[in-house]
Amino acid sequence: MSEMTDAPSSEAAAMPTTSRMSAAGRATFELGLRLGGLFIAIVIVGIIFYSLNPAFINADVIISLLRSMSSVAIMGLGLTLVIVGGEIDLSVGAMYGLAANAVAVMWILGDVPIYLAIPFALAIGALVGLFNGLLVTYARIPAFVVTLGSYNLLYGLSLYISNAGTFNPIYPPEGYKVDPVQLKFFQALTAQFGTHRMSIEVLWMIALALLVGFLLHRSLFGFRLMAIGGNPVAGQLARLPVRRYKITSFMLAGVLSAAAGVLDFSFIQTSQPDIGLSSTFPVFAAVIIGGASLAGGKGTVIGTLGGALLLAELQIGLALLTLGPHAQQLFLGFVTIGAVALDIALTKLRARTVA
């Protein structure tokens, strides 16, 4: 945290409080400035892709865009909580993979009903978050180290339980059977409906975003997490439950990552031991593009959703242009750095206009 010296604008502070009425307006204006850049970027990127390939803007593409952003967004929601709390979680992608593999193994090989396997996988997510959180807060090991370790641990577990195998409930391995009713239930979790074949996974994403949005922006938990994340020392001296809040944020990240893994497994129908690993960095990119600060204390749900949307847009747009896989990676790199640079520029602008 930077120094708190007497800032230059204190004469303004001494001005009579005439503009109290506009406090809400100013807050909205600030949010607009903050998010404005991101959503303008989304629109501009859309226009560019559209001009290159008019097939980009049609209902089907937009619907599939929403579907493909959803798992990154759901993991991003959890990561946003952790980052707002001033910590970091590198294990979200590995947790996604472990959840999918755990459901596959329990359900297809272990004959555990899907109705139990899913809650069980979510509980593993909570447990992993608890593990991360305890090591970070009580053993005081830096979160980067702890979660880098658990990333590998979880991937190792996925390899172990799946015996490095791939599972598809429609085509179970020789000698195993999947109950058709349960299969139907599992598929229904992300079933597609309507003329444009929208997946229910999108609805899950929206529902979870509303839930996390409430937690972060409308609840005491979020209010305190935001404070603690930016200045844990002050939180501790004011006797706020700093550790408990951080542990809770890790647990929520674990559960949300597990949920994303289960939902994607339901949609893709196939689990592999290494799924999810490659989404680790896109999830970070989405959260950072969305305006969260790695220094803690800053981040929004709407920003993270925007970040995930922008990434999905690039992914699908570039795929339609068939430029090859390198293009996606290059763009991901540019966009991540560019988004943060833009945010810094906008913050300066805001400081100049609002100060």
Next chain:
Amino acid sequence: MSGGASGRIEVRGLHKSYGSTRALAGLDLELRSGEVLGIAGPNGAGKSTLMRILAGEERADSGELRLDGAPWSPMATAGTVAVVHQEPQLFPNLSVADNLMVGREGSRLRRPRLGAADRALAQALGIAAYAGRPLSTCTLATQQRVEIARALARDARVFLFDEPNSALTDDESDELFRELHRLAEAGHIVILVTHRLGDLVEHTDRVAIVRDGRVTAILEGEALTEDGIARQLVLGGVQVHAEDMAGTPPIAALPGQPVLRARGWSHLDDAFDGIELAAAPGEIVALMGVEGSGARELLRSFAGLERCAGEIAVAGRTDLAGLDRSTAYVSATRQHSLYGHLSVGDNLLARLGRPEIAGLGLVLRRARMRERAEDAVRRFLIKARTIAQGIRSLSGGNQQKVAIAQAMMKRPILLLLEEPTRGVDIRSKGEIYRLLRGFADAGNAVIMFCTEVLEMFEAADRVFVVSDGRLSAPLLVKDHTRVEELATSVTRLERHGRQGR
């Protein structure tokens, strides 16, 4: 080392605005080599902006700077102006010697070593003995001297001391001022910015008063007195706090249960031992002691921040949960109380929970939060445009009011304050003392750790001097009609305490 006799800096018509806020409004000033110039002004008057411009950290919007008569841009000539900070801005992970070297290593691949000139310099400043030690293990005073040495090695001509001794002991600060005078005698331009009026009178040749972005007065010679500076600082403002406080006679300790009672209260790491202390409702108690006396640790221990043994009761309750609920602690370091990334309103409410700002299901009550924050801004005399503005846009004094208000809003019955007005302008000081008195008058108690006698005189009812981890007999502030008398008593007790061991 250069520093020509003709050396002087002229500042003409300096303007600087941040958005709609004017920080400097045509500031004129002349700095002469060989003299120590003091700069004083309320927080937010433009002092810091002037310092940043001189140090080359920021550019003025308009105005002229001349060095030895020639146009001068501090930004283009880095190293001309050296700033000695309250908290040195060095490389704590490197050794003292490496700190002297960083940035001047040259192009050789060989690891650089101190030259003869550097060694002489280190010797002169008394830091040669620490050359191999990591800087982070040195005292603040040593670190400041490293900062001075570093600047001298770079031929700095201007030394800007920014609240340099606010965290030093008396001896260390005497040592620092000796160094400051040596620099002036060597022909450097020396500037001292401080809130301590005594230091300005004792150690500067002239004092420039900065108010509202201009130099409004320059005091020198006969006119350079503490009273004179104080009068300039509050000119046109509210009344001086001393008169202000006179209207509210301290309530004598009320009968009944004390708010705090400590018996045989001892620090497990030996900062203090066998403390017996009680604070009555309505009372403001000051613990006075130099760094290392145990006074600071004693205060922190009442907040549960130190490992201690013995008996302690707050309002008769001895359990931890009771202590937690009924006490609130405010650190001397503002960064430890305030959340720099949050708004004024959120900072005020940061210690509250259910049911004050959240209802069932921990849902925040937005309307109530706004109401409470706006009410607090009024009640605690915080000068803010809106509760939505960032905390860092407030002046230091107003930030400190927010820090104390944040603790008071938790409705503790015992408020524990560490140097409650450190680095705060004189006007805010008076307002903070008034807030503390109001809080105590409602039947609560305040215990504060102070290092300045004036503060105890203005704010406290009883003073305990802590030396070598033991409490003196209490001094009643009302038995002293003038601050000098209290200072004499305190010094006597302190000397006595040190010899008593």
